Amino acid sequence: MSFNKITPSDIDFFREVLPASFILADEENIERCSSDNTEDFVFPPEIILQPASTEEVSKIMRYCNEHNIPVTPRGAGTGLSGGALPVHGGICLDMRRMNKIISIDVDNFQVITQPGIITEELQNAIKEQGLFYPVDPASKGSCFIGGNVAENSGGPRAVKYGTVKDYVLNLEIVLPDGEVIWTGANTLKNATGYNLTQLIVGSEGTLAVVTQIVLKLIPYPAENLLMLVPFEIAEDAAKAVNKIMLSGHTPSALEFMEKDALTCAIHYSGSNVTVPENIQAHLLIEVDGNDKEVLFKEMENISFLMEDFATGEILFAEDSEQKNELWRLRRVVGEAVKHSSVYKEEDTVVPRSYLPELLHFVKKTGNKYGFKSVCYGHAGDGNLHVNIVKGDLSDEFWNEGLPVAIREIFEYVHSVKGTISGEHGIGYVQKPYMNIVFNEVQMNLMRQIKQIFDPKGILNPGKIF
């Protein structure tokens, strides 16, 4: 791909589209938009544009398409696969000004929103209307809903409520040539032509720029209960997950944390939760619903099931403060591990019952190659985040040896019908591993789809393929 560098005459055009204050090239903003939350990558854009409307996005895209200028859409920059890195320079399309909720339709349990709103703010506005948008990535306090759509994000509640794709009914998108279309209809059912909506969800900003999102909502569950179960054997925690699901319970969260993940989070956040010596892993289990008595019964049943395993004392969160404390610990794990060392995060996902085996395989591979990993994730979905810590490993091993080890882990994952990303996306960092899960026929179908939407390849180049 050969792209054009941005020239003064390009800037003149952008000044016709946007006020000067939303065309940025200062050091601070360039630095901000050079990285996301993925490892320590730095790819500076040449310029940052901050549109406020679909029309502005359309004008920018049409111009860049005509002039062969690469455009990388950016949400909040919390991505974990490098989806927002402008690896070919060009324009960072910073969506933060498109942060309005267009409408919350209480009659139809739907919200129409722009992409640049923080997910938690959107959730809170929805909750005020008695409704629930349940998908809550760990970064919900800072990530944008648009980024969530781009990466098909999940989070702890996916085990009961699914991921972003299960809530997106319709999208307004701007194609690279500037055309604006809706992908579907605002209906719960749709059997009208090909599913363009689900083609865009999870396409990581490589097919179109999402400018409006219609989400399905559900009634807000009035009550929830939370408990933390400590296990003496880490693989038992993974086995307990199957036991819970097979007994007919569907918790609203079933989160796995290795000892190191939790202790790391405790130290990082200064919590006074303690982890006894003999404990190797924890499960954080939440149930939700409208009837507190039913939930108490459910929690009781689940704790009985835990008696089959060697556990420590189960901690039942007594009030919302304690619940928040436990959730905060779970949510900061990623940040805490990152704070302690450079690391690579792999987003492995397998059919749930393979989780104990996956954990075992990761540790075995670590022993073989001599790296340490901190594992945690959404055990109810079989989604294990494997954080490989650099520590004092050599740069040589980090850059050349480690990819071989990661490949082995991904090959195992593929062998049990899992895949290499459950909720983070492929973006920039997992590209080299796509050929483990897709052959040339599959890859060619995807490349040709990219070609249809973006024939000049200007939109988020260098990602997925």
Added chain:
Amino acid sequence: MSFNKITPSDIDFFREVLPASFILADEENIERCSSDNTEDFVFPPEIILQPASTEEVSKIMRYCNEHNIPVTPRGAGTGLSGGALPVHGGICLDMRRMNKIISIDVDNFQVITQPGIITEELQNAIKEQGLFYPVDPASKGSCFIGGNVAENSGGPRAVKYGTVKDYVLNLEIVLPDGEVIWTGANTLKNATGYNLTQLIVGSEGTLAVVTQIVLKLIPYPAENLLMLVPFEIAEDAAKAVNKIMLSGHTPSALEFMEKDALTCAIHYSGSNVTVPENIQAHLLIEVDGNDKEVLFKEMENISFLMEDFATGEILFAEDSEQKNELWRLRRVVGEAVKHSSVYKEEDTVVPRSYLPELLHFVKKTGNKYGFKSVCYGHAGDGNLHVNIVKGDLSDEFWNEGLPVAIREIFEYVHSVKGTISGEHGIGYVQKPYMNIVFNEVQMNLMRQIKQIFDPKGILNPGKIF
């Protein structure tokens, strides 16, 4: 499109692939495969092939692609949009021999099945393992799961449990050139490349032939309760649906039947359920779950909500026999209307709250153009089946006047962000109306996707576009 007719040398090739007894051209089978459940269309295939394996499908497709022979995949022929009609002749690819359940994975709540099994048989086998595949089209006793995937079928339980697309995790497909691929992984979460799985679901056999289906399952709800609520004003029944949903209840079915729909079903099936003179419509309401007491409370709450409307006496189904009787009536409505006259069935879908307005608009349009309609459907999803009865209308009006009226109804549907098919698909009969909901930009994206998968256009030609 110019296709080749089947020649004796083609037959010779098919005899190398299949035993002679599965290459059919007798009158009875040709007649069977010339029609589906859509109106009174007859499009005979030249020949019927009945493969038993993916490999056989692959060989057939590769050959037909090379020789420019059109192939129309066929499930059970229960479709309502003409998706299985071989409108260009050629081969009917009759999938009935591919009717095996490959495995039910109880640990992971998944089933892997071939496409040619009857949906209800699949559901029963799953239920025996304590698990639940909830999508149950009215034709579940005869339709195939493969056809359900092709059309993204729904059914009464979609209001709580969603449609086929919400359960398909992964598909084995044969491309028109004979290549066999899987579209995704057997995981609940997936953020690995473009969502090819959801591109195939609902593509009506125009992109690939589905040969294996991996479905997500859920725990089987132990209990359910059913009631039939009669309304003096039809639009009140539609309004009651909103009232129920807004109060936080999510029934497992919320079925609307106009008076004529129910009486037609009663006469057709010889039921002794009676409909008083002053009743204009019914809602059939089901709740399900694991705790019967909770369900009784829920039913009680819902019946209180009905006091805002002029209703007749609510009928609570007392035992499974009565439940089956009521469900049977609901399920035969389509068949019963068809039995009484030629009809056209429109599969309108709108955001739920517009249902009363849609019903009003349909009746108003009927008055304007002088046709009678029988309406029923899945009110919880805003999915209204509008059956326009031919009766003694002239052929001229039926063929030329009626499409104008249907267009008006679909334009209304589109104006409230609904669409022209909720669960039946576009197939052959709704093609002329696609331009109401999609402009040329959207249609071109879809046409180009078709072109990628099926460059020669041999797979189910004459559908969708």
